[in-house]
Amino acid sequence: MMPTESAPHRREIPDKLVIHALAGLPEISAGAPLAELLCEAVARSGMKFEAGDVLVVAQKVVSKAEGCLVELRSVEPTPFARSVAQTLKKDPQHVEVILRESKRIVRMDAGLIVVETRHGFVCANAGVDTSNVPAGWVSLLPRDPDASARRLQEEITRRSGAAIAVIVSDTFGRPWREGLTNVAIGVAGFEPAIDYRGQADGHGNLLAATVIAAADELAAAAELVMGKVSRRPAAIIRHFLWEPAPGKATDLIRTREKDLFR
Helix, strand or coil, rough: CCCCCCCCCCCCCCCCCCEEEEECCCCCCCCCHHHHHHHHHHHHHHCCCCCCCEEEEHHHHHHHHHCCCCCCCCCCCCCHHHHHHHHHCCCCCHHHHHCCEEEEEEEEEEEEEEEECCCCCEEEHHECCCCCCCEEEEEECCCHHHHHHHHHHHHHHHHHCCCCEEEEECCCCCEEEEEEEEEEEECCCCCCCCCCCECCCCCCCCCCCCCEEHHHHHHHHHHHHCCCCCCEEEEECCCCCCCCCCCCHHHHHHCCCCCCCC
């Protein structure tokens, strides 16, 4: 869980990180043995999983393997979805799927529907996406991305014999900066945040509020070798130092009481 108390223990920081993209996965369909396919891709690359590896897997292949796809022609939009679609100049079926995946609408503007998803994520269009799926279909976020990460971690550790951590990543916008970045929507094996509170900086000042979202930073770093159009839906990060812990990506969700942007 997200740390709630000062953590004066000084954490060891690695001198370097090495990130290997994994290519060569086949097109993923519902029911595909994703852990097995990832292990095979690692073997074909000439590598093997090592203890301490962090595997970052794109949400899209996880969603495909779990069957989280919807054919738009099967969707009947509600009157409200049709009204929103007309206002935002969007496809009514697409809007209907977004609304079904949403717990609350935060804002609608500039062709976007910013919502709080069932999971608690605040993002554009509830993560409903048309990229890297057949025409006329959309992908949804996994039903429980932390559980998805945990299943991959357990299966790959069993197959490889190496204790690894897993991040399921997705691309989110940010309310205060231009550009998109990948973040962790699923985590298994380690705490997603590094708590520096209670530690002294180089001038002796005690840090009071510094909690680094390490899982998000790892997801973003992995995207630089995975890319969006390179058919590299996973990457292995080496030399990041972590300790086994029952962390979850949902631990990084800021509570509504502390969220100044909602």
